[in-house]
Amino acid sequence: MAQKVVIALGGNAILQPKQQATYENQLENVRKSCEVIARIVKQGYEVVITHGNGPQVGNILRQQDEAKEVVPQFPLDVCSAESQGFIGYMMDQCLKNELQKLGLNNAVTSMLTQTEVSREDPAFQNPTKPIGVFYSEEEANRLAGDKGWIVKEDAGRGWRRVVPSPMPKSIIGADVIGSLTNQGAIVIAAGGGGIPVSRQADGTLVGVEAVIDKDRSGYQLAQDVHADVFMILTDVQNVFVNYGKPDQKSLGTISLKEAKQYADEGQFSAGSMGPKMESAIGFAEKGGTAVICSLDQADLALDGKAGTRITQDL
Numbered sequence: 643m644a645q646k647v648v649i650a651l652g653g654n655a656i657l658q659p660k661q662q663a664t665y666e667n668q669l670e671n672v673r674k675s676c677e678v679i680a681r682i683v684k685q686g687y688e689v690v691i692t693h694g695n696g697p698q699v700g701n702i703l704r705q706q707d708e709a710k711e712v713v714p715q716f717p718l719d720v721c722s723a724e725s726q727g728f729i730g731y732m733m734d735q736c737l738k739n740e741l742q743k744l745g746l747n748n749a750v751t752s753m754l755t756q757t758e759v760s761r762e763d764p765a766f767q768n769p770t771k772p773i774g775v776f777y778s779e780e781e782a783n784r785l786a787g788d789k790g791w792i793v794k795e796d797a798g799r800g801w802r803r804v805v806p807s808p809m810p811k812s813i814i815g816a817d818v819i820g821s822l823t824n825q826g827a828i829v830i831a832a833g834g835g836g837i838p839v840s841r842q843a844d845g846t847l848v849g850v851e852a853v854i855d856k857d858r859s860g861y862q863l864a865q866d867v868h869a870d871v872f873m874i875l876t877d878v879q880n881v882f883v884n885y886g887k888p889d890q891k892s893l894g895t896i897s898l899k900e901a902k903q904y905a906d907e908g909q910f911s912a913g914s915m916g917p918k919m920e921s922a923i924g925f926a927e928k929g930g931t932a933v934i935c936s937l938d939q940a941d942l943a944l945d946g947k948a949g950t951r952i953t954q955d956l
């Protein structure tokens with residue numbers, strides 16, 4: 643039987659920190675990602691894709707802010723939906739095109755997805771999710787003062803605005819995503835972690851202002867669709883211990899025990915590698931294989947020849 647892989651693609655792979663946020667730049671990055679994903683499909687894997695939206699949703703908020711005298715501002719959950727919509731569109735189109743180049747005609751569909759969170763989540767008191775572009779410390783502090791933002795340093799790469807990132811409780815429509823996948827479709831879902839919503843006392847859903855971590859939602863999605871492999875594609879080839887220090891060490895295939903030990907030591911930053919490793923460990927604990935690697939090495943990493951790989955039994 644074909645192996646099922648959930649691929650979580652980083653928002654930074656769609657827009658790199660030093661690139662201008664033009665549509666053309668993002669489309670080209672998505673095209674390159676889809677070229678790799680199409681090769682994975684060609685290898686015979688069943689694929690479900692999720693993606694980040696940190697840079698994009700931050701830019702949408704900034705556009706709104708700059709235009710607030712002219713057009714009313716929308717809440718953050720709606721901005722999340724906007725980013726999911728435009729990234730889903732680019733991905734759906736690029737993947738169809740890249741599959742066609744390989745002579746494949748799998749059905750591809752992008753599903754606008756809501757993810758349930760709790761309004762009581764402690765994340766609302768401690769924002770950790772970096773969004774938008776990077777600033778110098780001075781510029782970030784100025785913007786924080788002017789606009790009431792909370793800003794934090796992001797893994798040695800500069801300063802960014804941060805927003806609350808509650809834990810996903812459930813992916814709404816995960817059963818539909820699973821059955822489409824089982825029928826051979828490639829589904830793009832829960833982009834940007836999914837649009838954050840909470841369930842009210844009467845059972846109805848309502849939007850919540852937050853940005854969910856796509857690695858955490860991807861982990862939930864991977865369990866929901868009974869994936870064999872959960873693969874997180876980002877902008878580093880491997881996970882490191884002592885990251886950014888002279889003695890940093892790249893991690894290849896590691897045991898669950900080793901991964902947990904490094905996480906307990908605080909080796910992985912909140913808002914970047916932290917949620918990736920937490921999700922990878924969770925997935926491996928449930929018996930699956932978790933892989934964290936760079937986009938360009940995704941197919942090698944699936945074969946165990948690149949990236950950081952965590953499995954229950956070594």
Ligand SMILES: Nc1ncnc2c1ncn2[C@@H]1O[C@H](COP(=O)(O)OP(=O)(O)O)[C@@H](O)[C@H]1O
Pocket residue numbers: 651652653654655694696797799875876877878880881882883884885909910911913914915916
């Ligand atoms: N221990 C670590 N090993 C590798 N990368 C790390 C580590 N800690 C923090 N990082 C940072 O995590 C970043 C990837 O996380 P993030 O920016 O959230 O990616 P994405 O947008 O691709 O999901 C890397 O670019 C790196 O700077």
Ligand SMILES: NC(=O)OP(=O)(O)O
Pocket residue numbers: 651652653654693694695696697772834835853854855856857
């Ligand atoms: N929503 C989310 O996790 O986005 P990034 O992957 O861009 O940080």
